Amino acid sequence: MREVYVAGIGITSFTRLEYPLVEIAAYPGLMALRDSGIKKIDHLYVANMGSCRINHQSGLASAVVDHMSLTPAGAETIENGPASGGSAIKQGYMAVASGLHDVVMVIGAERMREVNSLDATDFVATLTHPHAEYIYGITLPSLAGMFTRLYMEKYGVTSRHLAMVAVKNQANAMDNFYAHIQQEITIEGILDSPEALTNNPYVADPLRFFDCCPVSDGGACVILATKDVLKKLEKPMIKLSGVGQATDSHAIHERKEPTDLLAVREAARQSFEMAGIKPRDVDVAELHDAFTILEIVESEEVGFFKKGEGHIALEKGVTKIGGELPINPSGGLKARGHPVGATGVAQAHEIVLQLRGEAEKRQVKNAKIGFTCNLGGFGNNVICLTFVKEEN
Amino acid sequence: MATNVYAYKCRRCGKVHYPYRTICKKCGENDHNEFDIVPLAKKGKLITYTHLYTLPADYETKALTLGIVELEDGNRITAQLNIQEPQIGMNVVGKVDVVRQDEYTKYLGMVFEKT
Numbered sequence: 238m239r240e241v242y243v244a245g246i247g248i249t250s251f252t253r254l255e256y257p258l259v260e261i262a263a264y265p266g267l268m269a270l271r272d273s274g275i276k277k278i279d280h281l282y283v284a285n286m287g288s289c290r291i292n293h294q295s296g297l298a299s300a301v302v303d304h305m306s307l308t309p310a311g312a313e314t315i316e317n318g319p320a321s322g323g324s325a326i327k328q329g330y331m332a333v334a335s336g337l338h339d340v341v342m343v344i345g346a347e348r349m350r351e352v353n354s355l356d357a358t359d360f361v362a363t364l365t366h367p368h369a370e371y372i373y374g375i376t377l378p379s380l381a382g383m384f385t386r387l388y389m390e391k392y393g394v395t396s397r398h399l400a401m402v403a404v405k406n407q408a409n410a411m412d413n414f415y416a417h418i419q420q421e422i423t424i425e426g427i428l429d430s431p432e433a434l435t436n437n438p439y440v441a442d443p444l445r446f447f448d449c450c451p452v453s454d455g456g457a458c459v460i461l462a463t464k465d466v467l468k469k470l471e472k473p474m475i476k477l478s479g480v481g482q483a484t485d486s487h488a489i490h491e492r493k494e495p496t497d498l499l500a501v502r503e504a505a506r507q508s509f510e511m512a513g514i515k516p517r518d519v520d521v522a523e524l525h526d527a528f529t530i531l532e533i534v535e536s537e538e539v540g541f542f543k544k545g546e547g548h549i550a551l552e553k554g555v556t557k558i559g560g561e562l563p564i565n566p567s568g569g570l571k572a573r574g575h576p577v578g579a580t581g582v583a584q585a586h587e588i589v590l591q592l593r594g595e596a597e598k599r600q601v602k603n604a605k606i607g608f609t610c611n612l613g614g615f616g617n618n619v620i621c622l623t624f625v626k627e628e629n
Numbered sequence: 630m631a632t633n634v635y636a637y638k639c640r641r642c643g644k645v646h647y648p649y650r651t652i653c654k655k656c657g658e659n660d661h662n663e664f665d666i667v668p669l670a671k672k673g674k675l676i677t678y679t680h681l682y683t684l685p686a687d688y689e690t691k692a693l694t695l696g697i698v699e700l701e702d703g704n705r706i707t708a709q710l711n712i713q714e715p716q717i718g719m720n721v722v723g724k725v726d727v728v729r730q731d732e733y734t735k736y737l738g739m740v741f742e743k744t
Contacts, residue, residue, distance in 0.1 A: 355686045362685060369648040370707050372729050372736040374685055374693045382679030383697060390677075390717060441679045488648055490697045490705035495676070 238334040243475040243624070244462040245273025246586045251417040251455035251574030253350045258285075258292045262301045262346035265458035269342065273460050274470050279338035281305075281312040284325035284345035285578035287360050288314075291352045301344065310342075318364050319527065320613030321345065322457070322581020323620030327480050329461045339463050345582030346456035357452045361577065364614045366488040378449055380489055380615045381528040382441030387496050388530060389443065392545040396443055400428045401551055402529035403447040403571060409558060410568025412598035417453045417574030448529040453574030457583040471629075473593045479514075479623030481507025485616055498538045500619040501610060505539035508608070512623035516540030519562060519623075520604040521591045523584035525612035526569040532556075535610050536564060539621065558599055566591065566599045581611035585622060592626040631725050633668035634739050636704055640665060647704050671723045672744065673700035678715045687731050698723070698741055708739040720744040 247268025254261055262283055270276070283298040294300065302312035317324035322345035329341040349357045362376040370380075388394050404424060410416035427437040427447045437445045467474060483503035486492050492499070509516060516539055524539070526532035533547040541562055542550045550556060556564040567573045567587040570580060588607035590596045607624040636647035640663045642656035647669060652659045678696035694710040698721055709728050712721070721741040728738035 354683075358683060359685050366648060366707075372738055373695060373707060373709050374681065374688055374729060375695060375707060376681065376683070376685060378683060379679050379681040379693075379695050382681065383677040383695065386679065386717070387677045438682070439680065440683050441681045444679075488707065490707045491647075495697065 239336060240464050241330050241333045241461050241477045242464060242467040243459050243477060243589050244275060244340070244467055244470055244472060245269040245460040246589050247272060247458040248415050248583060248586050249456045250415050251453045251576060251583070254348065254454040258288055258294060258297065258346060258348040259300050259304050261348055261454060261456040262297065262344045263304050265456045266301070266305055266342055266344050269458040269460045273472060275340060275460060278307055278310050278340045278342045278460070280310055280332055280341045281307060282315055282325040282328050282341065282343045283312070284315045284321035284343070284582060285347060286316055286318055286321050287347060287349065287577065291356070291360055292348055317618060318613035319575070319577040320581060320611045320618050320620050321578040322583065323609070323611030323622065324581070326459065326461070326581060326585055326622060327482060327620055330477055330480050333461050333463060339466055341461045342458065343461060343582060344456060344458045345579035347576035347578040348454045349452050349576060350454050354452060369488045369490070377527070377615060378441040378444060381530060382444045384489070384495065384615070385443050385528070385530045388534065391496055392548070394530070394533060394548045396428060397424065398533065398548040398551060399444070399448050399529040400424050402526065402532050403427065405557055406526065406565050406569045406571040409566050409599055410572030413568050413573060416568040416572050417451050418568065418572040422447060444528060444530070450527045450570040450575040453576045455574060455576040455579050455583070457579050457586045459582060459585050459589065474627040474629055475589050475592050476625045476627055477622060478625040479508035479510070479512030481505060481511065481621045482619065483507070484618050487614070487617055489615055498534055498616040500616050501535055501538035501612065504619040504621040505610065508621040508623045509540070512625060514606060514623065518606055519608045520606050521566060521588065521601040522562065522564050522608040522610070523567060523569065523587050524564055524610045525580070526565060526571045527575055527612070529571065531612065532564060532569065535612070539608070539610055558601060563601045566596065566601055581609070581620060584609040584611060585624070588624050592624055631737055634706065634725060635666045636669050637664040638667045639663065645702065645704055647706060669704055669706060670700040670702040673698040673721060675715055675717060675719050675721050675741070676705070677717060678710060687729050696741065706739055708741055711740050711742050
Protein backbone atom coordinates (compact mmCIF):
# COMPACT_ATOMS: atom_id res chain seq x y z
CA MET A 238 0.00 0.00 0.00
CA ARG A 239 1.12 3.56 -0.69
CA GLU A 240 1.61 6.12 2.07
CA VAL A 241 -1.13 8.78 2.35
CA TYR A 242 -0.63 12.43 3.33
CA VAL A 243 -2.83 15.45 3.96
CA ALA A 244 -2.20 18.03 1.22
CA GLY A 245 -4.75 20.69 2.15
CA ILE A 246 -7.48 21.59 4.62
CA GLY A 247 -10.48 23.91 4.85
CA ILE A 248 -13.43 24.62 7.15
CA THR A 249 -16.52 26.86 7.44
CA SER A 250 -17.75 28.45 10.61
CA PHE A 251 -19.85 25.99 12.57
CA THR A 252 -23.05 27.83 13.43
CA ARG A 253 -26.38 28.50 11.74
CA LEU A 254 -25.47 29.03 8.08
CA GLU A 255 -27.92 30.77 5.80
CA TYR A 256 -26.72 29.32 2.51
CA PRO A 257 -27.44 26.03 0.72
CA LEU A 258 -25.89 22.71 1.74
CA VAL A 259 -24.03 22.44 -1.59
CA GLU A 260 -22.20 25.67 -0.78
CA ILE A 261 -21.56 24.62 2.82
CA ALA A 262 -19.74 21.67 1.23
CA ALA A 263 -18.04 23.67 -1.53
CA TYR A 264 -16.44 26.48 0.53
CA PRO A 265 -14.19 24.28 2.70
CA GLY A 266 -13.31 22.41 -0.51
CA LEU A 267 -12.29 25.67 -2.12
CA MET A 268 -10.21 26.62 0.95
CA ALA A 269 -8.47 23.24 0.86
CA LEU A 270 -7.64 23.63 -2.85
CA ARG A 271 -6.11 27.05 -2.11
CA ASP A 272 -4.31 25.73 0.95
CA SER A 273 -2.74 22.88 -1.01
CA GLY A 274 -2.17 24.63 -4.33
CA ILE A 275 -3.85 21.71 -6.05
CA LYS A 276 -6.13 22.50 -9.03
CA LYS A 277 -7.37 19.08 -10.05
CA ILE A 278 -8.58 16.10 -8.04
CA ASP A 279 -9.17 12.49 -9.05
CA HIS A 280 -12.09 11.83 -6.74
CA LEU A 281 -14.45 13.51 -4.26
CA TYR A 282 -16.04 11.93 -1.21
CA VAL A 283 -18.76 13.92 0.55
CA ALA A 284 -19.74 12.84 4.06
CA ASN A 285 -23.31 13.74 4.98
CA MET A 286 -26.02 12.18 7.08
CA GLY A 287 -29.23 14.08 6.47
CA SER A 288 -29.42 15.77 3.07
CA CYS A 289 -32.23 13.52 1.79
CA ARG A 290 -34.25 13.87 4.95
CA ILE A 291 -33.74 17.45 6.06
CA ASN A 292 -32.49 19.35 2.99
CA HIS A 293 -34.52 17.66 0.25
CA GLN A 294 -31.35 16.87 -1.67
CA SER A 295 -30.12 13.47 -2.79
CA GLY A 296 -26.93 12.73 -4.73
CA LEU A 297 -25.08 15.42 -2.77
CA ALA A 298 -21.58 14.52 -4.02
CA SER A 299 -22.68 14.80 -7.66
CA ALA A 300 -24.09 18.25 -6.96
CA VAL A 301 -20.94 19.38 -5.11
CA VAL A 302 -18.43 18.10 -7.68
CA ASP A 303 -20.23 20.03 -10.42
CA HIS A 304 -20.78 23.12 -8.25
CA MET A 305 -17.00 23.24 -7.79
CA SER A 306 -16.40 22.62 -11.52
CA LEU A 307 -14.31 19.58 -10.66
CA THR A 308 -16.06 17.26 -13.15
CA PRO A 309 -15.30 14.68 -14.52
CA ALA A 310 -13.68 13.58 -11.22
CA GLY A 311 -15.54 10.68 -9.60
CA ALA A 312 -17.80 11.56 -6.66
CA GLU A 313 -19.60 9.66 -3.93
CA THR A 314 -21.72 10.56 -0.92
CA ILE A 315 -20.83 8.64 2.25
CA GLU A 316 -23.54 8.21 4.90
CA ASN A 317 -22.49 6.53 8.11
CA GLY A 318 -24.44 8.48 10.72
CA PRO A 319 -22.36 10.90 12.83
CA ALA A 320 -19.30 8.85 11.79
CA SER A 321 -19.80 9.75 8.12
CA GLY A 322 -16.81 12.12 8.20
CA GLY A 323 -14.41 9.52 9.55
CA SER A 324 -15.80 6.99 7.08
CA ALA A 325 -15.26 9.32 4.13
CA ILE A 326 -11.64 9.92 5.19
CA LYS A 327 -11.18 6.17 5.43
CA GLN A 328 -12.57 5.76 1.88
CA GLY A 329 -10.21 8.48 0.69
CA TYR A 330 -7.32 6.75 2.43
CA MET A 331 -8.14 3.44 0.73
CA ALA A 332 -8.41 5.08 -2.69
CA VAL A 333 -4.96 6.69 -2.42
CA ALA A 334 -3.25 3.82 -0.59
CA SER A 335 -4.50 1.26 -3.10
CA GLY A 336 -3.10 3.16 -6.07
CA LEU A 337 -6.54 3.85 -7.55
CA HIS A 338 -6.21 7.63 -7.15
CA ASP A 339 -3.39 10.10 -6.43
CA VAL A 340 -5.41 13.07 -5.15
CA VAL A 341 -8.72 12.70 -3.30
CA MET A 342 -10.85 15.42 -1.76
CA VAL A 343 -12.87 14.51 1.35
CA ILE A 344 -15.60 16.94 2.41
CA GLY A 345 -17.98 16.63 5.36
CA ALA A 346 -21.03 18.89 5.30
CA GLU A 347 -24.34 19.16 7.10
CA ARG A 348 -27.14 21.70 7.30
CA MET A 349 -29.25 20.68 10.28
CA ARG A 350 -30.71 24.06 11.18
CA GLU A 351 -32.82 24.19 8.05
CA VAL A 352 -35.35 22.37 10.28
CA ASN A 353 -36.43 23.21 13.85
CA SER A 354 -34.77 21.59 16.85
CA LEU A 355 -37.58 19.03 17.32
CA ASP A 356 -37.13 17.79 13.77
CA ALA A 357 -33.33 17.85 14.09
CA THR A 358 -33.47 15.74 17.28
CA ASP A 359 -35.92 13.35 15.63
CA PHE A 360 -33.65 13.12 12.58
CA VAL A 361 -30.70 12.09 14.77
CA ALA A 362 -32.97 9.72 16.75
CA THR A 363 -33.57 7.71 13.55
CA LEU A 364 -30.12 6.24 14.33
CA THR A 365 -31.62 4.30 17.23
CA HIS A 366 -33.17 0.85 16.87
CA PRO A 367 -36.56 1.40 15.19
CA HIS A 368 -38.48 -1.27 17.12
CA ALA A 369 -36.56 -1.66 20.34
CA GLU A 370 -35.67 2.00 21.06
CA TYR A 371 -37.15 4.64 18.77
CA ILE A 372 -40.85 3.82 19.37
CA TYR A 373 -40.38 4.45 23.10
CA GLY A 374 -39.34 8.04 22.52
CA ILE A 375 -35.64 7.22 22.80
CA THR A 376 -33.35 9.92 21.44
CA LEU A 377 -29.56 10.19 21.54
CA PRO A 378 -29.63 12.41 24.67
CA SER A 379 -31.77 9.81 26.48
CA LEU A 380 -29.34 7.01 25.61
CA ALA A 381 -26.52 9.23 26.83
CA GLY A 382 -28.47 10.02 30.02
CA MET A 383 -29.00 6.35 30.87
CA PHE A 384 -25.37 5.60 30.02
CA THR A 385 -24.13 8.47 32.21
CA ARG A 386 -26.16 7.34 35.21
CA LEU A 387 -24.64 3.87 35.02
CA TYR A 388 -21.16 5.29 34.57
CA MET A 389 -21.53 7.53 37.61
CA GLU A 390 -22.77 4.60 39.69
CA LYS A 391 -19.94 2.32 38.61
CA TYR A 392 -16.90 4.60 38.33
CA GLY A 393 -17.59 7.55 40.60
CA VAL A 394 -17.90 10.16 37.86
CA THR A 395 -19.92 13.15 39.14
CA SER A 396 -21.84 16.06 37.61
CA ARG A 397 -18.81 18.17 38.51
CA HIS A 398 -16.59 16.10 36.21
CA LEU A 399 -19.09 16.50 33.38
CA ALA A 400 -19.18 20.26 33.97
CA MET A 401 -15.36 20.34 33.90
CA VAL A 402 -15.42 18.90 30.37
CA ALA A 403 -17.94 21.56 29.32
CA VAL A 404 -15.93 24.40 30.87
CA LYS A 405 -12.65 23.16 29.34
CA ASN A 406 -14.04 22.70 25.84
CA GLN A 407 -15.94 25.98 25.80
CA ALA A 408 -12.76 27.76 26.97
CA ASN A 409 -10.81 26.09 24.15
CA ALA A 410 -13.43 27.18 21.61
CA MET A 411 -12.98 30.83 22.64
CA ASP A 412 -9.72 30.66 20.68
CA ASN A 413 -11.30 28.93 17.69
CA PHE A 414 -12.74 31.43 15.25
CA TYR A 415 -14.81 28.71 13.54
CA ALA A 416 -16.42 27.29 16.71
CA HIS A 417 -20.19 27.43 17.21
CA ILE A 418 -20.22 28.24 20.94
CA GLN A 419 -18.28 31.39 21.79
CA GLN A 420 -19.16 31.63 25.46
CA GLU A 421 -16.93 31.14 28.47
CA ILE A 422 -18.72 29.37 31.32
CA THR A 423 -17.85 28.56 34.92
CA ILE A 424 -18.61 25.61 37.18
CA GLU A 425 -20.36 28.05 39.48
CA GLY A 426 -22.67 29.33 36.77
CA ILE A 427 -23.74 25.95 35.47
CA LEU A 428 -23.64 23.87 38.64
CA ASP A 429 -23.29 25.70 41.97
CA SER A 430 -25.13 29.03 41.79
CA PRO A 431 -28.83 29.41 42.72
CA GLU A 432 -29.47 30.16 39.02
CA ALA A 433 -27.76 26.97 37.83
CA LEU A 434 -31.04 25.15 37.20
CA THR A 435 -32.20 28.00 35.00
CA ASN A 436 -28.84 28.42 33.27
CA ASN A 437 -28.34 24.72 32.84
CA PRO A 438 -31.63 22.77 32.91
CA TYR A 439 -31.83 18.99 32.72
CA VAL A 440 -32.14 17.50 29.25
CA ALA A 441 -31.94 13.78 30.09
CA ASP A 442 -30.87 13.57 33.69
CA PRO A 443 -28.15 13.41 34.90
CA LEU A 444 -27.22 15.21 31.66
CA ARG A 445 -27.96 18.93 31.47
CA PHE A 446 -28.01 21.53 28.72
CA PHE A 447 -24.26 22.24 28.92
CA ASP A 448 -23.48 18.52 28.70
CA CYS A 449 -24.86 18.35 25.17
CA CYS A 450 -23.40 19.52 21.88
CA PRO A 451 -25.30 22.15 19.88
CA VAL A 452 -27.15 21.49 16.62
CA SER A 453 -24.89 23.06 13.99
CA ASP A 454 -24.47 23.69 10.31
CA GLY A 455 -20.98 23.45 8.89
CA GLY A 456 -18.50 21.89 6.53
CA ALA A 457 -14.85 20.79 6.57
CA CYS A 458 -12.44 19.39 4.04
CA VAL A 459 -9.15 17.51 3.83
CA ILE A 460 -7.34 16.68 0.59
CA LEU A 461 -5.45 13.38 0.70
CA ALA A 462 -2.61 12.63 -1.68
CA THR A 463 0.46 10.47 -2.30
CA LYS A 464 3.95 11.27 -1.03
CA ASP A 465 5.06 12.23 -4.55
CA VAL A 466 2.27 14.80 -4.85
CA LEU A 467 3.07 16.23 -1.40
CA LYS A 468 6.78 16.66 -2.17
CA LYS A 469 5.93 18.93 -5.10
CA LEU A 470 3.61 21.09 -2.97
CA GLU A 471 6.14 22.10 -0.31
CA LYS A 472 3.52 21.59 2.42
CA PRO A 473 4.20 20.13 5.89
CA MET A 474 4.25 16.34 5.66
CA ILE A 475 1.27 15.21 7.76
CA LYS A 476 0.84 11.49 7.26
CA LEU A 477 -2.41 9.61 7.82
CA SER A 478 -0.66 6.70 9.52
CA GLY A 479 -3.43 4.71 11.13
CA VAL A 480 -7.04 3.92 10.25
CA GLY A 481 -9.28 1.77 12.44
CA GLN A 482 -12.98 1.00 12.40
CA ALA A 483 -15.24 -1.24 14.45
CA THR A 484 -18.94 -1.76 15.18
CA ASP A 485 -21.10 -2.77 18.14
CA SER A 486 -24.73 -3.79 18.77
CA HIS A 487 -27.46 -1.47 17.51
CA ALA A 488 -29.66 -1.65 20.62
CA ILE A 489 -27.63 -0.52 23.64
CA HIS A 490 -29.37 -2.95 26.00
CA GLU A 491 -27.86 -5.89 24.09
CA ARG A 492 -24.31 -4.94 25.10
CA LYS A 493 -22.89 -7.31 27.68
CA GLU A 494 -21.45 -4.43 29.70
CA PRO A 495 -23.51 -1.33 28.83
CA THR A 496 -20.77 0.99 30.18
CA ASP A 497 -18.20 -0.31 27.68
CA LEU A 498 -17.74 1.21 24.24
CA LEU A 499 -16.07 -1.80 22.66
CA ALA A 500 -16.14 -0.39 19.15
CA VAL A 501 -14.07 2.58 20.34
CA ARG A 502 -11.59 0.22 22.00
CA GLU A 503 -11.21 -1.90 18.86
CA ALA A 504 -11.09 0.95 16.32
CA ALA A 505 -8.40 2.71 18.38
CA ARG A 506 -6.38 -0.48 18.74
CA GLN A 507 -6.39 -1.00 14.96
CA SER A 508 -5.45 2.61 14.29
CA PHE A 509 -2.53 2.62 16.75
CA GLU A 510 -1.28 -0.77 15.58
CA MET A 511 -1.28 0.34 11.95
CA ALA A 512 0.58 3.54 12.86
CA GLY A 513 3.02 1.60 15.03
CA ILE A 514 2.51 3.79 18.10
CA LYS A 515 1.11 3.49 21.61
CA PRO A 516 -1.84 5.52 22.93
CA ARG A 517 0.37 7.53 25.30
CA ASP A 518 2.61 8.59 22.38
CA VAL A 519 -0.25 10.85 21.24
CA ASP A 520 0.36 14.59 21.69
CA VAL A 521 -3.13 15.89 20.89
CA ALA A 522 -6.53 14.25 20.37
CA GLU A 523 -9.97 15.16 19.12
CA LEU A 524 -12.58 12.88 20.70
CA HIS A 525 -16.30 12.66 19.90
CA ASP A 526 -17.81 14.56 22.86
CA ALA A 527 -21.40 14.82 21.61
CA PHE A 528 -22.10 14.54 25.36
CA THR A 529 -19.54 15.46 28.02
CA ILE A 530 -19.50 11.90 29.40
CA LEU A 531 -18.26 10.62 26.02
CA GLU A 532 -14.99 12.56 26.21
CA ILE A 533 -14.23 10.91 29.55
CA VAL A 534 -15.22 7.41 28.41
CA GLU A 535 -13.47 7.58 25.06
CA SER A 536 -10.26 8.83 26.69
CA GLU A 537 -10.29 5.53 28.58
CA GLU A 538 -11.44 3.23 25.78
CA VAL A 539 -8.81 4.45 23.30
CA GLY A 540 -6.15 3.68 25.89
CA PHE A 541 -5.03 7.12 27.10
CA PHE A 542 -6.12 6.28 30.64
CA LYS A 543 -7.23 3.16 32.50
CA LYS A 544 -10.94 2.26 32.45
CA GLY A 545 -12.68 4.33 35.13
CA GLU A 546 -9.80 6.83 35.47
CA GLY A 547 -10.55 9.29 32.67
CA HIS A 548 -12.28 11.66 35.07
CA ILE A 549 -9.24 11.61 37.37
CA ALA A 550 -6.97 12.70 34.49
CA LEU A 551 -9.50 15.42 33.71
CA GLU A 552 -9.42 16.61 37.34
CA LYS A 553 -5.61 16.82 37.24
CA GLY A 554 -5.71 18.98 34.12
CA VAL A 555 -3.96 16.37 31.95
CA THR A 556 -6.43 16.98 29.10
CA LYS A 557 -6.23 20.79 29.08
CA ILE A 558 -4.16 22.70 26.54
CA GLY A 559 -0.82 22.83 28.35
CA GLY A 560 -1.47 19.45 30.00
CA GLU A 561 0.28 16.21 29.05
CA LEU A 562 -2.39 15.11 26.60
CA PRO A 563 -4.72 17.91 25.47
CA ILE A 564 -8.13 16.67 24.30
CA ASN A 565 -10.41 18.69 22.04
CA PRO A 566 -8.35 21.89 21.71
CA SER A 567 -10.83 22.95 18.99
CA GLY A 568 -13.65 22.92 21.54
CA GLY A 569 -14.79 19.47 20.41
CA LEU A 570 -18.33 18.69 19.36
CA LYS A 571 -19.41 20.32 22.61
CA ALA A 572 -18.28 23.79 21.56
CA ARG A 573 -16.97 23.72 17.99
CA GLY A 574 -20.36 22.23 17.17
CA HIS A 575 -21.67 19.02 15.65
CA PRO A 576 -22.94 19.19 12.07
CA VAL A 577 -23.19 15.41 12.13
CA GLY A 578 -21.73 14.43 8.75
CA ALA A 579 -19.00 17.08 8.93
CA THR A 580 -17.67 16.27 12.40
CA GLY A 581 -15.19 13.51 11.50
CA VAL A 582 -13.59 15.73 8.86
CA ALA A 583 -13.52 18.73 11.22
CA GLN A 584 -11.67 16.60 13.79
CA ALA A 585 -9.03 15.74 11.18
CA HIS A 586 -8.87 19.43 10.18
CA GLU A 587 -8.02 20.41 13.76
CA ILE A 588 -5.37 17.72 14.13
CA VAL A 589 -3.68 18.79 10.88
CA LEU A 590 -3.68 22.44 12.06
CA GLN A 591 -2.14 21.34 15.36
CA LEU A 592 0.55 19.17 13.73
CA ARG A 593 1.41 21.93 11.27
CA GLY A 594 1.74 24.35 14.19
CA GLU A 595 -0.93 26.64 12.75
CA ALA A 596 -3.48 26.49 15.58
CA GLU A 597 -2.53 29.94 16.91
CA LYS A 598 -3.69 30.62 20.49
CA ARG A 599 -4.91 27.07 21.05
CA GLN A 600 -1.72 25.50 19.69
CA VAL A 601 -0.51 22.42 21.55
CA LYS A 602 3.27 22.80 21.82
CA ASN A 603 5.45 20.44 19.77
CA ALA A 604 2.51 18.32 18.64
CA LYS A 605 3.85 15.55 16.38
CA ILE A 606 1.26 12.79 16.75
CA GLY A 607 -2.49 13.44 16.61
CA PHE A 608 -5.52 11.21 16.99
CA THR A 609 -9.24 11.41 16.23
CA CYS A 610 -12.19 9.30 17.38
CA ASN A 611 -15.43 9.70 15.41
CA LEU A 612 -18.45 7.91 16.87
CA GLY A 613 -21.56 6.83 15.00
CA GLY A 614 -24.85 6.10 16.76
CA PHE A 615 -24.22 5.60 20.44
CA GLY A 616 -20.92 3.85 19.80
CA ASN A 617 -22.17 1.34 17.25
CA ASN A 618 -19.83 2.45 14.44
CA VAL A 619 -16.51 4.07 15.25
CA ILE A 620 -13.60 5.33 13.17
CA CYS A 621 -10.24 6.23 14.73
CA LEU A 622 -7.49 7.97 12.78
CA THR A 623 -3.83 8.54 13.69
CA PHE A 624 -1.84 11.37 12.08
CA VAL A 625 1.92 11.75 12.31
CA LYS A 626 4.04 14.77 11.37
CA GLU A 627 7.14 13.91 9.37
CA GLU A 628 10.06 16.27 8.91
CA ASN A 629 10.22 17.66 5.38
CA MET B 630 -54.53 -5.33 22.57
CA ALA B 631 -51.36 -7.35 22.63
CA THR B 632 -50.19 -8.50 26.02
CA ASN B 633 -46.60 -9.48 25.28
CA VAL B 634 -43.45 -8.21 23.67
CA TYR B 635 -41.81 -11.04 21.78
CA ALA B 636 -38.25 -12.25 21.45
CA TYR B 637 -36.62 -14.72 19.08
CA LYS B 638 -35.20 -17.99 20.34
CA CYS B 639 -32.67 -19.86 18.20
CA ARG B 640 -33.87 -23.46 17.60
CA ARG B 641 -30.31 -24.69 17.31
CA CYS B 642 -28.67 -23.26 20.45
CA GLY B 643 -31.53 -21.77 22.47
CA LYS B 644 -30.11 -18.22 22.61
CA VAL B 645 -32.92 -15.66 22.93
CA HIS B 646 -32.59 -12.41 20.99
CA TYR B 647 -34.43 -9.18 21.54
CA PRO B 648 -34.83 -7.38 19.21
CA TYR B 649 -35.02 -9.67 16.17
CA ARG B 650 -31.92 -10.45 14.14
CA THR B 651 -31.46 -12.67 11.08
CA ILE B 652 -28.39 -14.62 12.25
CA CYS B 653 -28.00 -16.06 15.74
CA LYS B 654 -25.28 -14.11 17.54
CA LYS B 655 -24.21 -17.15 19.55
CA CYS B 656 -24.13 -20.09 17.13
CA GLY B 657 -24.36 -18.42 13.71
CA GLU B 658 -27.62 -20.16 12.71
CA ASN B 659 -28.78 -18.22 9.67
CA ASP B 660 -32.09 -19.68 8.55
CA HIS B 661 -34.61 -17.11 9.69
CA ASN B 662 -37.27 -19.78 10.00
CA GLU B 663 -35.19 -21.37 12.72
CA PHE B 664 -36.22 -18.94 15.43
CA ASP B 665 -39.15 -19.56 17.78
CA ILE B 666 -41.13 -16.51 18.80
CA VAL B 667 -41.27 -16.43 22.59
CA PRO B 668 -42.76 -13.83 24.96
CA LEU B 669 -40.30 -11.78 26.99
CA ALA B 670 -40.61 -12.02 30.77
CA LYS B 671 -42.54 -9.20 32.47
CA LYS B 672 -40.68 -8.94 35.76
CA GLY B 673 -37.18 -7.65 36.19
CA LYS B 674 -34.75 -5.20 37.77
CA LEU B 675 -34.13 -1.64 36.65
CA ILE B 676 -30.52 -1.23 35.44
CA THR B 677 -30.57 2.47 34.56
CA TYR B 678 -33.00 5.25 33.69
CA THR B 679 -33.37 8.88 32.66
CA HIS B 680 -36.03 11.57 32.69
CA LEU B 681 -36.05 13.02 29.19
CA TYR B 682 -37.21 16.65 29.06
CA THR B 683 -36.66 17.42 25.37
CA LEU B 684 -39.24 15.14 23.85
CA PRO B 685 -39.79 14.01 20.29
CA ALA B 686 -42.67 15.81 18.55
CA ASP B 687 -45.12 12.92 19.01
CA TYR B 688 -45.35 13.47 22.78
CA GLU B 689 -47.42 16.04 24.59
CA THR B 690 -46.23 15.33 28.14
CA LYS B 691 -43.58 17.42 29.87
CA ALA B 692 -41.15 14.58 30.45
CA LEU B 693 -40.70 10.93 29.61
CA THR B 694 -39.09 8.41 31.96
CA LEU B 695 -37.07 5.82 30.09
CA GLY B 696 -35.03 2.90 31.34
CA ILE B 697 -33.31 -0.38 30.67
CA VAL B 698 -34.65 -3.41 32.56
CA GLU B 699 -32.94 -6.75 33.08
CA LEU B 700 -35.74 -9.31 32.89
CA GLU B 701 -36.05 -12.51 34.88
CA ASP B 702 -35.32 -14.55 31.74
CA GLY B 703 -31.94 -12.83 31.41
CA ASN B 704 -32.90 -10.60 28.47
CA ARG B 705 -32.81 -6.84 28.63
CA ILE B 706 -35.30 -4.36 27.25
CA THR B 707 -35.32 -0.61 26.74
CA ALA B 708 -38.74 0.73 27.71
CA GLN B 709 -40.82 3.46 29.30
CA LEU B 710 -41.24 3.69 33.06
CA ASN B 711 -44.36 4.78 34.87
CA ILE B 712 -42.47 5.34 38.11
CA GLN B 713 -42.18 8.63 40.01
CA GLU B 714 -38.82 8.09 41.64
CA PRO B 715 -36.96 5.29 39.93
CA GLN B 716 -33.92 3.71 41.55
CA ILE B 717 -31.24 1.51 40.07
CA GLY B 718 -31.83 -2.11 41.14
CA MET B 719 -35.54 -1.72 41.99
CA ASN B 720 -37.95 -4.52 41.07
CA VAL B 721 -40.32 -3.65 38.25
CA VAL B 722 -43.13 -5.29 36.33
CA GLY B 723 -44.12 -4.48 32.77
CA LYS B 724 -47.31 -4.39 30.76
CA VAL B 725 -47.93 -3.65 27.10
CA ASP B 726 -49.34 -0.20 26.42
CA VAL B 727 -49.29 2.59 23.86
CA VAL B 728 -45.79 4.11 23.97
CA ARG B 729 -46.01 6.45 21.01
CA GLN B 730 -48.79 7.76 18.89
CA ASP B 731 -48.76 9.79 15.70
CA GLU B 732 -51.50 10.85 13.34
CA TYR B 733 -51.91 7.37 11.87
CA THR B 734 -50.50 4.78 14.24
CA LYS B 735 -50.45 3.72 17.86
CA TYR B 736 -47.17 2.00 18.73
CA LEU B 737 -47.27 -0.63 21.44
CA GLY B 738 -44.42 -1.43 23.79
CA MET B 739 -43.55 -2.28 27.36
CA VAL B 740 -44.22 0.14 30.21
CA PHE B 741 -42.82 -0.76 33.63
CA GLU B 742 -44.17 0.00 37.09
CA LYS B 743 -42.96 -0.69 40.62
CA THR B 744 -43.80 -4.17 41.90
